[in-house]
Amino acid sequence: MTAAGGVAAAVQVVGGVVLAPLLPGLVQHWKARLQGRRGPTPLQPYRELRRLWGKSVIDVEDTTLVYRAAPAVAAAAAFAAVLLVPVAAGAPNLGLGHDLLALAGLLALVRLVVTLAAWDVANGFSLMGASRDLTIAVFVEATLLLSLAVAALFAGTTDLAVVIGATAGSAPWESPALPLAAVAFALVAVAETGRQPIDNPDTHLELTMIHEGPLLEYGGRDLAMLHWVAAARHWLVLVLAAQVFLPHLTSAWGQLALLPALLVAGCAGLALAETLVAKMRILLAPRLLGAGAAIALLGVAAWLAEST
Amino acid sequence: MTGALVLAGVAVIAVGGAIACARVALVAGLYTQALGAALLGGGGLAALVDGDPAGAAFSGQLEPRLGVDPLSGLFLLTLGVVGAPALVFATRYLERSRSSCVVGGLTSVFLLAMALVVCGRDPLTFLAGWELMSVAPAAAILVTRGASRGARHTVFVYIALTHLAGVGTWVAVLLLADAGALDAPGAVETGSGLQAAVAIAAVVGMGTKAGLMPLHTWLPRAHPIAPAHVSALMSGVMIKIAIYGLVRVLAEWAGVVPVWIGVLVVALGALSAVGGVVYALFQHDLKRLLAFHSVENIGIIVLGLGACLLFRARGAEAWAAVALAAALLHTLNHAVFKALLFLGAGAFEKAVGSLELDRLGGLLRRMPVAGGAFLVGAVAIAGLPPLNGFASEWATLQALLHVTVLGRVGDGVVGAVALAVLASTAALALFCFVKVIGLVLLGPPRRDACREAHDAPLAMSGGMVFLAGSCLALGVVPGLLFDSLTRVEPWTTAAGPRVGLELPSGASLPTGGIVVVLAVAAGALLLVRRGRGAAGRAPTWACGQLVEPALGWTSAGFTKPLRLVLETVLRPRREIVVSWRTGVVQRVSYAGAVPHLFDVHLYRPVTRAAITAAAHARRLQSGRLGTYVGYLILLVVVLLALAKWGVVG
Numbered sequence: 001m002t003a004a005g006g007v008a009a010a011v012q013v014v015g016g017v018v019l020a021p022l023l024p025g026l027v028q029h030w031k032a033r034l035q036g037r038r039g040p041t042p043l044q045p046y047r048e049l050r051r052l053w054g055k056s057v058i059d060v061e062d063t064t065l066v067y068r069a070a071p072a073v074a075a076a077a078a079f080a081a082v083l084l085v086p087v088a089a090g091a092p093n094l095g096l097g098h099d100l101l102a103l104a105g106l107l108a109l110v111r112l113v114v115t116l117a118a119w120d121v122a123n124g125f126s127l128m129g130a131s132r133d134l135t136i137a138v139f140v141e142a143t144l145l146l147s148l149a150v151a152a153l154f155a156g157t158t159d160l161a162v163v164i165g166a167t168a169g170s171a172p173w174e175s176p177a178l179p180l181a182a183v184a185f186a187l188v189a190v191a192e193t194g195r196q197p198i199d200n201p202d203t204h205l206e207l208t209m210i211h212e213g214p215l216l217e218y219g220g221r222d223l224a225m226l227h228w229v230a231a232a233r234h235w236l237v238l239v240l241a242a243q244v245f246l247p248h249l250t251s252a253w254g255q256l257a258l259l260p261a262l263l264v265a266g267c268a269g270l271a272l273a274e275t276l277v278a279k280m281r282i283l284l285a286p287r288l289l290g291a292g293a294a295i296a297l298l299g300v301a302a303w304l305a306e307s308t
Numbered sequence: 309m310t311g312a313l314v315l316a317g318v319a320v321i322a323v324g325g326a327i328a329c330a331r332v333a334l335v336a337g338l339y340t341q342a343l344g345a346a347l348l349g350g351g352g353l354a355a356l357v358d359g360d361p362a363g364a365a366f367s368g369q370l371e372p373r374l375g376v377d378p379l380s381g382l383f384l385l386t387l388g389v390v391g392a393p394a395l396v397f398a399t400r401y402l403e404r405s406r407s408s409c410v411v412g413g414l415t416s417v418f419l420l421a422m423a424l425v426v427c428g429r430d431p432l433t434f435l436a437g438w439e440l441m442s443v444a445p446a447a448a449i450l451v452t453r454g455a456s457r458g459a460r461h462t463v464f465v466y467i468a469l470t471h472l473a474g475v476g477t478w479v480a481v482l483l484l485a486d487a488g489a490l491d492a493p494g495a496v497e498t499g500s501g502l503q504a505a506v507a508i509a510a511v512v513g514m515g516t517k518a519g520l521m522p523l524h525t526w527l528p529r530a531h532p533i534a535p536a537h538v539s540a541l542m543s544g545v546m547i548k549i550a551i552y553g554l555v556r557v558l559a560e561w562a563g564v565v566p567v568w569i570g571v572l573v574v575a576l577g578a579l580s581a582v583g584g585v586v587y588a589l590f591q592h593d594l595k596r597l598l599a600f601h602s603v604e605n606i607g608i609i610v611l612g613l614g615a616c617l618l619f620r621a622r623g624a625e626a627w628a629a630v631a632l633a634a635a636l637l638h639t640l641n642h643a644v645f646k647a648l649l650f651l652g653a654g655a656f657e658k659a660v661g662s663l664e665l666d667r668l669g670g671l672l673r674r675m676p677v678a679g680g681a682f683l684v685g686a687v688a689i690a691g692l693p694p695l696n697g698f699a700s701e702w703a704t705l706q707a708l709l710h711v712t713v714l715g716r717v718g719d720g721v722v723g724a725v726a727l728a729v730l731a732s733t734a735a736l737a738l739f740c741f742v743k744v745i746g747l748v749l750l751g752p753p754r755r756d757a758c759r760e761a762h763d764a765p766l767a768m769s770g771g772m773v774f775l776a777g778s779c780l781a782l783g784v785v786p787g788l789l790f791d792s793l794t795r796v797e798p799w800t801t802a803a804g805p806r807v808g809l810e811l812p813s814g815a816s817l818p819t820g821g822i823v824v825v826l827a828v829a830a831g832a833l834l835l836v837r838r839g840r841g842a843a844g845r846a847p848t849w850a851c852g853q854l855v856e857p858a859l860g861w862t863s864a865g866f867t868k869p870l871r872l873v874l875e876t877v878l879r880p881r882r883e884i885v886v887s888w889r890t891g892v893v894q895r896v897s898y899a900g901a902v903p904h905l906f907d908v909h910l911y912r913p914v915t916r917a918a919i920t921a922a923a924h925a926r927r928l929q930s931g932r933l934g935t936y937v938g939y940l941i942l943l944v945v946v947l948l949a950l951a952k953w954g955v956v957g
């Protein structure tokens with residue numbers, strides 16, 4: 001394991017676990033500033049987590065182990081995904097490999113346990129959010145896998161550490177394949193982090209909640225774990241955007257050095273998108289994601305046309 | 309040893325079947341059959357791991373020969389792994405009656421017929437077993453449900469479709485035997501008309517038996533009305549035997565098929581995968597939903613098989629072996645979790661009385677063992693780590709991605725579209741099984757029968773727990789089996805068994821690592837969860853709203869967003885009747901349905917045309933003796949004329 005690899009592993013674990021809540025904090029802070037408000041500091045999510053950690057959990061009557069274990073399993077799956085996504089090419093294997101299809105599977109596991117908990121408590125609003133989340137997830141999966149597939153075509157494999165190396169430099173940006181995949185991945189990023197125009201993370205109206213819905217019956221440490229899972233999804237999506245779908249340097253040290261700047265740029269992009277675009281009608285979101293999938297498919301065709 | 313185990317298994321099953329026919333010894337007969345199935349499974353595993361064929365080799369002559377090779381071994385293993393728990397389940401599921409004894413005997417005939425197809429080494433045995441395999445479950449359904457007119461009509465549809473499509477199977481196998489391709493796979497030339505005819509006939513004939521769309525309509529009708537253990541065997545093993553036939557014809561006997569056949573197979577697989585799961589989402593009966601999911605998973609298996617054919621056509625033999633291994637691994641995995649789900653459905657039906665999804669609920673607390681096993685099966689079929697459905701879907705996705713990596717424009721786009729379809733299918737299956745688990749196992753019970761349900765007896769839950777354990781084992785260590793599966797065809801040698809999955813492109817799935825991290829992290833967080841204070845007990849908050857059983861979510865409500873998004877494709881029907889009296893609403897009634905497009909636009913017109921044609925042909929039979937004598941004279945005159953012109957005789 002090289003020095004760069006060791007540092008990359010450290011950045012991956014510390015960043016994913018400890019620094020992840022900073023990302024939604026930054027997005028909220030800039031969104032407020034863009035809207036002319038003072039807004040919370042970027043460290044607000046840490047205060048939330050500390051407040052929730054000190055409270056007691058709720059034991060809803062007539063529920064099963066599914067309700068009690070869901071936040072723990074969701075956080076475990078998100079933690080596994082954090083260990084899986086490398087932050088630089090040549091990062092060492094932390095026991096989970098670097099396979100992007102396994103990442104999609106772990107994110108689906110998070111979605112499963114959270115939506116099952118909604119059924120366990122039989123809260124109507126939780127179920128409404130769960131059904132919408134699952135409907136949108138159908139289209140997000142296809143777009144996510146197609147855009148990551150374009151990146152995998154450059155590397156010839158689905159190992160993310162190799163993909164980061166293969167999409168580095170300026171050579172992959174000469175063909176239209178990677179820019180098209182980047183556009184599709186931007187849509188996926190907005191959907192996975194639950195930001196407008198697909199979902200509104202600030203809403204307190206239960207009828208408009210999508211991914212916030214199943215969280216309604218949780219309190220205390222359970223809710224803290226679920227908030228951390230949302231922050232971890234920001235981390236995963238923005239790291240993939242930075243190290244695969246935005247121009248990055250070829251050397252591992254260069255990738256590590258540029259990573260904070262790219263992450264901050266990603267947060268700024270999300271804040272700008274949320275301010276400029278209003279939330280769209282839920283049933284039209286699949287059309288937007290379907291357009292994203294079509295764009296990614298065009299990217300695949302472009303890569304095939306270039307390579308033959 | 310392989311041959312000895314297989315022969316012992318067959319003999320024990322036959323004995324068990326005979327014993328089961330006597331009313332006093334039904335349970336003993338079923339246990340004996342379970343032992344025989346386990347022996348068959350052991351023999352199959354030995355054949356698969358050994359890698360050497362035992363018994364006779366294939367021949368095109370019409371004399372009965374039997375033998376076992378690694379591919380047959382996999383399907384015998386599937387038969388054993390599914391058959392043994394299903395038969396143990398049946399000991400408590402079947403009531404003591406005359407018809408149960410007949411069902412017990414017919415189950416042994418069913419198992420023996422499936423073993424005959426898989427071990428048959430000549431066209432005669434293969435086709436005889438094929439036909440017997442179709443008839444046995446139909447007889448079992450008629451014995452248990454023969455009194456109901458709907459069940460008799462369903463069995464008629466099943467037998468009619470199977471036999472119409474059976475023409476394809478017979479044509480394919482007999483053409484291949486005639487060309488001498490059964491013992492010399494290089495006998496059929498690539499791109500010849502014979503190969504195309506054989507491939508199309510096999511896809512139609514064996515595809516119908518497997519339940520590929522658009523030839524699947526018998527599957528959601530026949531599987532729900534069979535007894536639970538027969539449903540488990542039909543869905544778990546019988547449709548896989550059809551896949552066995554497809555693999556033999558397309559990947560072995562017909563030689564290297566051209567690219568267009570590979571693309572056709574991939575297209576049919578994709579259509580089955582997404583069509584099966586979309587229609588499954590809108591079902592209200594648990595068994596019918598599970599039957600549609602079988603269609604979906606057959607689609608996934610056929611996607612792997614199609615990728616294998618594309619790789620062979622392009623000369624990438626190593627990846628062809630990987631794609632075929634992915635399809636075969638999914639065959640075994642699907643058999644395990646589908647059988648588990650059908651057995652669970654049988655246990656719930658026995659405990660509660662009905663399988664209407666909107667009228668179940670709360671069964672996980674009242675039936676913890678059966679409910680827990682059903683939960684494991686549902687998570688496995690949704691394709692999530694660390695269970696077995698994820699491992700085989702991962703391998704299939706990798707194979708489809710590599711079709712695109714190979715770099716031809718046409719194949720590449722086909723591979724990418726198939727990849728997107730499989731990804732959507734996985735997300736749709738997740739949606740469907742969240743709904744199923746939620747409605748069946750979680751939440752408040754919606755009927756008194758659910759509130760008073762007791763856990764299933766040991767024999768029933770024991771079989772289910774074994775299958776759930778197999779799901780977990782196959783999910784954590786798929787690499788051991790995957791290695792043997794890549795060596796099934798004589799194209800390439802694999803690198804050696806390991807715990808996770810590793811592919812030639814360098815992609816790897818360390819299932820062991822994933823399971824360990826998930827278990828340790830989840831366990832640690834569960835311990836930390838409570839903290840210093842006690843947990844606050846409270847009823848469901850529901851944001852201050854009233855929580856009432858009448859306001860509970862239904863299956864139709866939960867899937868409504870998807871129904872609205874796919875409206876143009878599905879054309880759902882909705883009827884709302886509001887009755888008023890003096891300006892006050894008295895009653896609102898709602899009826900909604902998602903019609904099955906294939907039934908409406910394909911099967912009904914074809915059936916109507918066939919019946920009209922038959923009605924017209926019936927006019928030839930006027931009933932008058934004079935007309936028939938006239939027909940005979942006409943026939944003699946025509947034959948004499950043909951003989952005069954030298955065409956006949």
